[in-house]
Amino acid sequence: MASFILDERDQRFILNELLEVGKLCEHPTYADFSEDMFNMILEEAQKFATEEIFPTLTDSDKEGCSLEDGQVHVPKSFHRCYKLYCEGGWNAMSHPPEVGGQGLPIVISTAARDWFMHNFAFTSYPGLTEGAAHLIEVFGTEEQKKKYLPKMMTGEWGGTMALTEPNAGSDVGNLSTKAIRQPDGTFKLQGTKIFITAGDHDLVENIIHPVLARIEGDPPGTKGISLFIVPKYIVNDDGTLGRRNDYEIAKIEEKMGIHGSATCLINFGDNNECYAELLGEEKQGMKIMFQMMNEARIGVGMQGLTSASIAYMHALQYAKERLQGSSIEHFKDPTAPRTPIINHPDVRRMLLWMKSYVEAMRALMYFAAYCVDKERITNAEVEREKWHGFLEVLTPICKAFCTDIGFRVCETAIQVYGGYGYCSDYPMEQFLRDEKIASIYEGTNGIQALDLVGRKLGLNKGAYFMGLIGEMNSVVDRYKDNPHLKDLAHDVQAGINTLADVSMFFATSAKSGKFLIPISNAYPFLMMMGNVVSAWLLLWEAGIATEKLDTICSGKGIDPSDHAALSGLVKENKDAAFYSGKLASARYFIKNVLPEVDATAKAIKSEDLTVMEIAEESFAV
Amino acid sequence: MNTVVCMKQVPDTETLIKINPEGTGIVTEGIKWVMCPYDEYAVEEALQQKEKFKAGKVTIVSLGPDRAIEAIRTGLAMGADTAVHINDAAFYEKADPYATAAALAAAVKDLEYDAIFCGKQAIDDDSGQVPAILGELLGLPVVTLVVKLEVSEDKTKAVATREVEGGHAVVEVSLPAIFSAQKGLNEPRYASLPGIMKAKKKPVDVKTVSDLGVSVEPMTAIKEMSLPPARQAGKILEGEDAVEKAKALAKALHEEAKLI
Numbered sequence: 046m047a048s049f050i051l052d053e054r055d056q057r058f059i060l061n062e063l064l065e066v067g068k069l070c071e072h073p074t075y076a077d078f079s080e081d082m083f084n085m086i087l088e089e090a091q092k093f094a095t096e097e098i099f100p101t102l103t104d105s106d107k108e109g110c111s112l113e114d115g116q117v118h119v120p121k122s123f124h125r126c127y128k129l130y131c132e133g134g135w136n137a138m139s140h141p142p143e144v145g146g147q148g149l150p151i152v153i154s155t156a157a158r159d160w161f162m163h164n165f166a167f168t169s170y171p172g173l174t175e176g177a178a179h180l181i182e183v184f185g186t187e188e189q190k191k192k193y194l195p196k197m198m199t200g201e202w203g204g205t206m207a208l209t210e211p212n213a214g215s216d217v218g219n220l221s222t223k224a225i226r227q228p229d230g231t232f233k234l235q236g237t238k239i240f241i242t243a244g245d246h247d248l249v250e251n252i253i254h255p256v257l258a259r260i261e262g263d264p265p266g267t268k269g270i271s272l273f274i275v276p277k278y279i280v281n282d283d284g285t286l287g288r289r290n291d292y293e294i295a296k297i298e299e300k301m302g303i304h305g306s307a308t309c310l311i312n313f314g315d316n317n318e319c320y321a322e323l324l325g326e327e328k329q330g331m332k333i334m335f336q337m338m339n340e341a342r343i344g345v346g347m348q349g350l351t352s353a354s355i356a357y358m359h360a361l362q363y364a365k366e367r368l369q370g371s372s373i374e375h376f377k378d379p380t381a382p383r384t385p386i387i388n389h390p391d392v393r394r395m396l397l398w399m400k401s402y403v404e405a406m407r408a409l410m411y412f413a414a415y416c417v418d419k420e421r422i423t424n425a426e427v428e429r430e431k432w433h434g435f436l437e438v439l440t441p442i443c444k445a446f447c448t449d450i451g452f453r454v455c456e457t458a459i460q461v462y463g464g465y466g467y468c469s470d471y472p473m474e475q476f477l478r479d480e481k482i483a484s485i486y487e488g489t490n491g492i493q494a495l496d497l498v499g500r501k502l503g504l505n506k507g508a509y510f511m512g513l514i515g516e517m518n519s520v521v522d523r524y525k526d527n528p529h530l531k532d533l534a535h536d537v538q539a540g541i542n543t544l545a546d547v548s549m550f551f552a553t554s555a556k557s558g559k560f561l562i563p564i565s566n567a568y569p570f571l572m573m574m575g576n577v578v579s580a581w582l583l584l585w586e587a588g589i590a591t592e593k594l595d596t597i598c599s600g601k602g603i604d605p606s607d608h609a610a611l612s613g614l615v616k617e618n619k620d621a622a623f624y625s626g627k628l629a630s631a632r633y634f635i636k637n638v639l640p641e642v643d644a645t646a647k648a649i650k651s652e653d654l655t656v657m658e659i660a661e662e663s664f665a666v
Numbered sequence: 667m668n669t670v671v672c673m674k675q676v677p678d679t680e681t682l683i684k685i686n687p688e689g690t691g692i693v694t695e696g697i698k699w700v701m702c703p704y705d706e707y708a709v710e711e712a713l714q715q716k717e718k719f720k721a722g723k724v725t726i727v728s729l730g731p732d733r734a735i736e737a738i739r740t741g742l743a744m745g746a747d748t749a750v751h752i753n754d755a756a757f758y759e760k761a762d763p764y765a766t767a768a769a770l771a772a773a774v775k776d777l778e779y780d781a782i783f784c785g786k787q788a789i790d791d792d793s794g795q796v797p798a799i800l801g802e803l804l805g806l807p808v809v810t811l812v813v814k815l816e817v818s819e820d821k822t823k824a825v826a827t828r829e830v831e832g833g834h835a836v837v838e839v840s841l842p843a844i845f846s847a848q849k850g851l852n853e854p855r856y857a858s859l860p861g862i863m864k865a866k867k868k869p870v871d872v873k874t875v876s877d878l879g880v881s882v883e884p885m886t887a888i889k890e891m892s893l894p895p896a897r898q899a900g901k902i903l904e905g906e907d908a909v910e911k912a913k914a915l916a917k918a919l920h921e922e923a924k925l926i
């Protein structure tokens with residue numbers, strides 16, 4: 046069955062040709078796998094996504110969730126999908142086999158998710174369970190692991206992540222849910238959490254909530270926060286389910302998108318009987334959360350990528366079929382045949398803009414996941430630190446850049462559909478609505494920008510950031526003398542230099558007391574860095590594509606610089622078409638989008654602080 | 667219950683088919699290959715029977731070139747136990763339904779089985795002859811277009827529901843027998859991640875046709891293959907009103923289409 050979820054050739058290219066993930070199997074941790082097996086897993090992921098997950102996208106959006114007598118019901122179609130998803134083992138892809146997971150490299154589970162996550166309302170249920178299980182796996186006692194993990198791994202039980210409160214959104218440290226110490230070492234919880242994804246639902250028989258709260262008497266702010274396990278049904282020692290815990294689902298939110306995902310308001314302990322167990326050590330709640338942050342943020346970044354990908358694939362298909370207007374050569378002739386809109390220059394511009402961003406984001410997300418794997422399997426300290434550093438600096442880019450660009454790609458894809466894109470008979474407007482949340486939760490994009498500029502740039506005395514700059518430079522070096530790529534390599538080098546230069550400018554501003562310059566420019570800087578990172582990855586992709594294209598050409602006795610011969614080849618050879626498309630993405634992006642970096646740098650260096658100077662009264666009268 | 671499943675790897679149904687320059691087959695480069703959808707029902711049925719009897723072995727037998735191993739692995743990942751891959755490019759190139767069935771029969775001959783499952787037809791060449799010829803060569807009864815199957819406790823006979831024009835026929839057959847699967851027989855499972863990982867370690871016995879000790883000559887050969895003609899543009903009938911248009915339609919149906 047054809048699916049317009051993603052370009053599988055692009056996926057294989059990034060995994061097998063760019064990152065050469067097969068080599069991960071040389072390490073004992075992944076020795077049970079092989080490149081063939083990875084491919085087979087992704088074939089199956091594609092099949093499952095196309096036949097089961099995608100078909101529930103529209104109906105779950107229309108049906109939404111409901112709350113009846115304190116119990117949340119998910120869209121009907123999710124039940125079958127969830128059952129099959131768990132039977133397939135997709136819900137515990139990357140957990141180690143010791144705890145009942147499949148032990149896949151993160152880069153492969155990320156690639157599988159690339160197929161699934163366009164329907165984020167659905168994947169939020171198993172996704173949140175995975176996150177909660179991971180917390181217990183890393184920080185739980187042996188007893189807690191035995192009690193909770195097995196059923197979470199099979200998907201019989203669900204999980205959540207309960208941080209947010211009405212007065213503690215971006216500022217989690219301000220939370221007021223309190224934990225009251227009990228003589229037996231357990232706690233009783235009291236307080237209200239809002240916006241809790243998958244906070245209740247009928248896909249599972251029990252739900253395990255990791256909840257952030259403050260133990261009575263502990264200090265205010267992030268330092269006084271602890272993490273607790275709050276089960277929906279308290280688990281008896283023999284593993285059976287005991288009493289329903291004392292918390293109530295007071296409402297589910299009406300939202301712009303992800304209607305199939307239940308966003309719950311939870312009141313804990315109205316009757317003073319909300320049982321809670323400490324997870325990890327007291328007052329370490331925020332620290333624990335931070336350790337999970339990279340993974341969770343990369344997960345949300347995937348939502349940006351997958352929405353962009355499905356929107357682009359749909360727009361491309363539509364542009365090939367929709368006849369409107371005549372081609373540019375005949376624009377004055379009203380009797381000329383109508384042409385598919387893919388022939389209009391402005392539509393081609395939109396398509397290529399989307400294509401290059403989607404491919405850059407895919408490379409970025411897979412690269413970040415690959416860093417997690419490399420960090421995990423590398424023994425040499427220095428080498429491991431290198432991968433860890435890439436991951437630290439790239440995480441806010443994965444999260445904020447990919448979710449904001451993802452939204453803009455969805456918007457552009459609607460534009461390609463014209464009036465039909467705006468109407469609900471087509472899925473385009475839903476892609477956009479579903480994607481929007483990704484820039485808000487898991488730390489808003491504004492908070493991500495502060496994390497990048499305020500923390501990540503200076504982390505390890507700036508060595509992590511400089512390590513990434515070095516990595517980008519080494520790709521430029523590889524291609525700077527290549528006749529097909531040297532002008533692109535030159536431009537990317539200039540972009541990298543500008544980025545490094547602005548980061549230095551931030552450092553000097555801060556040193557001379559002008560903190561507001563980096564802080565108020567954090568977001569423009571993040572987006573600028575995202576564009577430089579994209580250019581680096583697209584150049585790298587183009588480099589490999591050039592080599593492969595040359596090989597195909599020489600096999601067929603074609604001179605790759607002979608345009609006519611090459612375009613003939615591209616018409617009949619799929620691989621040649623693909624590689625040539627890679628070159629087009631890189632060239633378009635580097636020549637047409639990357640120059641935006643210079644404008645941002647110029648604006649930042651102007652030291653203009655109008656945003657801080659304008660009086661609140663002057664925003665509107 | 668021990669079963670054998672005859673399985674073929676075919677181009678994905680979405681493939682844009684091109685005819686090769688000789689006009690004798692399709693261009694096989696750049697195609698995505700999958701397990702034939704009807705064979706998926708066959709594999710599923712074999713697995714369900716094994717699960718019902720809580721014992722036995724499912725063996726996949728497939729004739730095809732190197733790439734066929736991918737579909738074989740899919741079957742193993744679904745849960746089949748072992749496989750025989752008759753990998754003989756020269757033979758495969760010219761094999762017709764008779765030659766295919768003869769090779770399969772030779773491979774199946776030494777296996778232990780209570781039933782053989784096939785798809786009702788391969789969706790690439792659509793000949794639909796293999797199950798019947800296989801039955802002839804092995805001297806086994808054949809029940810085609812099966813949509814429901816019940817095997818007796820002692821595995822000596824089975825009651826199969828077949829699809830017939832406009833309805834169903836229920837037939838009883840003694841085992842071992844060959845069953846060809848029709849859509850509706852069951853819902854094929856997806857290969858699971860643990861299944862995929864186990865599949866790698868399951869044994870696949872690779873054989874050439876001469877290993878099987880048979881020499882068969884195909885009885886038919888493809889002389890020419892062509893794509894269906896491109897669809898003609900539709901015609902809009904002219905006329906002042908509905909009556910005029912109806913007259914024009916009747917005329918066109920009579921004179922041009924010669925339907926009335």
Ligand SMILES: Cc1cc2nc3c(=O)[nH]c(=O)nc-3n(C[C@H](O)[C@H](O)[C@H](O)COP(=O)(O)OP(=O)(O)OC[C@H]3O[C@@H](n4cnc5c(N)ncnc54)[C@H](O)[C@@H]3O)c2cc1C
Nearest residue numbers: 206207208209214215240241242308485486487489491492
């Ligand atoms: C559908 C949905 C699902 C959710 N799922 C979960 C979940 O499962 N678990 C959970 O715990 N939470 C969840 N949330 C909550 C989500 O994480 C918060 O909405 C988010 O952290 C932002 O908090 P807020 O809404 O209170 O916005 P606010 O914190 O009020 O922010 C409003 C605006 O101010 C900006 N801002 C705030 N503080 C600063 C600052 N210091 N510097 C610069 N800018 C700032 C923000 O960037 C934002 O643009 C979910 C929310 C939604 C809508």
Ligand SMILES: Cc1cc2nc3c(=O)[nH]c(=O)nc-3n(C[C@H](O)[C@H](O)[C@H](O)COP(=O)(O)OP(=O)(O)OC[C@H]3O[C@@H](n4cnc5c(N)ncnc54)[C@H](O)[C@@H]3O)c2cc1C
Nearest residue numbers: 367369370371386389390391392460461462463464465467
């Ligand atoms: C909510 C809504 C209200 C509306 N109200 C009215 C109304 O009151 N009255 C009315 O008459 N119409 C109305 N419309 C129709 C609206 O004006 C059309 O949808 C619009 O003109 C675009 O046409 P289209 O949807 O057929 O898209 P298409 O023309 O198919 O365009 C699709 C894409 O191709 C691009 N494209 C097409 N041709 C070219 C070209 N030559 N060069 C470059 N790019 C090209 C477009 O820019 C667009 O991105 C409405 C539509 C909507 C959705």
